[in-house]
Amino acid sequence: MKEEYIMLKKQKKLIALIFSISLIGVTVYGNVEFLKGQIFAETSEESSISEIRKTSSAERNKLEKTLVTELEKSQIPSQQVERITKEATEDGWVVGKYTDFIEEGGNKISWKYGEAWSYTYNNNTWIYGDGNAIGAALIVNDNFLPGTNELVWGGGFFWANQAESVYAKNPTTNTLSRSFAYKNFQITIFQQLLDDGAVEVSYQVTNKTSVAQKIGVSQKVNILDRTPIRVLNDFKGLNIAQSSLALVPDPETMPNWSVGNNGKLNNFVGYDPKTVNGVGWESGKRQPDSSADLKENKPMSIGNADVVMKNPGVMVQPDESTIFKQIVKLGRMVPPTVTLDQKSGEMYKNERVKITGTIFDSNNHNYRLYLEMDDPDKTLIPLKDFKNVPYQEVQPYEASIEAEHFTIGEHMVSIIGIDEYGTSSVAQKISITKKGINGTPLIQKVAIGESIQTDITKLFENIIGNEPKLKSVSPVDSTTVGFQWADAVLIDADLKEESFKIPVTVYDTKTTTFNDLDNIVLDVKDTALTMSELTTAIQENRLNELILQKSEAEAWQTENGEAVTIEVMSQNVKSQFGQYEATIKAIRKDTNKVHTKKSV
Incomplete structure (x- = not known):
């Protein structure tokens, strides 16, 4: 998608023309103001982490032909007359206002209080607090700007500078934009209503300083719904099925995201490590403070949840821009439709069952075919991906169910399709029998x-x-x-x-004993020690070592042969007679269970 924005500059000059007309002895004087203004509009192509476009003053000077558009009375008072370039007009952009909105199929985008982007479905919001509990802040050179963070209501740029904002609208692409100066930067917020009812939100940031800056963005939102969340395919975002909501940070321009209890993810606490460069749930781990693996499309309870996302920053030269994106989908969730030609299958170890059928989606271009197992967790095993498929286009599939996923016996499993927003199809059942010995x-x-x-x-x-x-x-x-x-x-x-x-x-029936309860075997031979050996060992403080050596003591676990620890538990030595009695102890390393035997 080509991102465009319009930056409008206003110039007002008052020309007073005074004239007098004498009519029937009465002189009437009137003053008429004429507005003259000029607005320069700039358009910029989409920027990414690896490619940043610079708009030069020479390019801006090319925009000579303008179209004058008078704003409605509801516009900000200082914006009485606007001009927009013919080039921008031809691309579909027109001068906008803070009351602009675009609505299709129940989904609506607009500006909340003329500041924050707003997205609803049938007038229902997805954000707690009547849609207010959301904020975003710039990360500059690995830190939030002084006195700012992504906390809601005024902590960052999200609700900033409505008075000097310039609005534009592109009915052709269903896009709204708000551009405004923010500290040493120019920020343009784009929101585009996509054909599937989702909104793509972009934050374009232009560096207005005289030196290169590392610029990133952090956003936090307290979601309205308290139902369990699900992680989307490939850990690309989250889904809340009960409220038909999906949040998908762009993996290229908003690579890190995390979820946690409300109020506990401030700054970078939602990541591991808890710094600007920390990773989140996109890693497949339930960060922070947990190494637990996340499972795609499986429900987990968070409660009152915050969702955070960020880009730690990219280098941006003076007067150049970068952009940060995300997609939000609310309502109009249409699951894929899956058919399955087989009803049952049999296989032995190292074999597979081939399945065939079709899959299509009327509201999504990307989806995945899964095998849903019959275990308590309903484990999902990916079978095949479908990317950039036109709506309603039926896709035939052929996939294999591997024997390695099953124990011997009969299993009733399912084939399902799940799209990129986490919407699941009706399960198609198939009976799988794994035969074997x-x-x-x-x-x-x-x-x-x-x-x-x-x-x-x-x-x-x-x-x-x-x-x-x-x-x-x-x-x-x-x-x-x-x-x-x-x-x-x-x-x-x-x-x-x-x-x-x-x-x-x-x-050996004479030297070997068993502890069958704890699966320990201990073999100890009886052996005679000379008076000289005993005396020397006692003097050198190595009597226990000598006893273990002479008795050839060894022990292991009977189920797998792993060695266990051997010690001399006690001893009774009469060196003057060359006699000794010792108790040898074997200790399992995993359970600390003990087995003993005497040696004389």
Whole structure:
């Protein structure tokens, strides 16, 4: 969209013409004022973070032909006569006034008190306090200007300088603009009513200082509705379904946004870190002070919520401009329409079910096809994106449902479409059956010199599948005490196979003990120590180390073989006789559960 603005300068000169006419002996004198003025209008192309357009004085001098337009009596008194360039007129712009509005399909844009941009649906606002609880402020060189912030009512530029504002209207593009001087800057606020009923709001800021400035914007609004909010596709904004509201900061020119309780997001508190360069919910994390992942299109309760958005700033040269954008959609939410050709599907592990159907939207150009799972959270899995699609144009789709998302068994899931404003289609149900073999491997104990058993019911529990059987189990090396994994393969009637790892402990009946409740195994050998060994170890204060070394103590978790901590819990040494008795303790690192065994 091409952004345009009109800057009007007024010059008034009084020419008094005095003349006298004598009629029937009575002289009547009258003074007539003629207004002469000249208004220069400038138009500028859309600016972005990476490209800033400069309007030079030479360009302004080209605007010679003007069209005089008399303002209505309701206009600000100082703006009695306005002129607008023919070039601007040909682009659709006309002189405006603070009472201007544009309304289509129930959506209306206007100027609230001649200052703030205002957007309603059927005369209903989306902002708390009759639409007043919104504000915006400039960020200059990483800080708010002295004495300003984005707090509502006068903290920033949002409600500033109505008296000297210049208004314009473009009926062709359904756009209103307000331009005004603000401190050392010129600000133009554009609001354009889009064809889907949303409004695109832009803040264009021109640097009127003599040096380059890093210029950004921060905006805060207290939303009216208290119902749960949802994060839009790709974390690009938020949706409140109950009030049919969507807020979408432009990811290029307003990249950071966040949500929090009213009054707790002042300055940069809504971001992480809490500075001008902090990131917000666009990161996929529930900032600030939380690393929790956000879930697209899933409701969350905030209560009395503020929404903040910002651009930390871009470098702007003198007399050049930059722009910051957002889209707000209120009402007229029309969901996509989705069809699905399949009613059911079956698959094994590493397989997929192909689905086909159509999707279209009569009020949105961008939407996404999702698989909605049957878990308690109704997890959404993206299947396919549709971008810049004309209204009502039916899009055929083909997508795959992957087996990795399912457990073995039957599942009733849905295919849905969600547009960029968070509006969801009617769910299309499909029954998915994941077939396969499954079971829970059981801990195996194999004595020295013995073999692992081959009874499927002793190797597994909770076995499911189509007539599953044990195809094979790998042998274990039972010559040494320790932990091993055995490989087992199950096969079903469809000749589908599934591999499993079975935990195996090889043990010695004389040295190995088990704590089956806490899954700890401890192997400690009895060993004799000489009087010399005991005496030396005591003198060197390493008796415990010697006991662990000589007893060859080792311990592990029976379910996975992970090592556990081993300590000498107590000892009773009679060095003069070369005798000792010690209690060895094994401690699980995850649960701190303990298993002990004596060594003599």
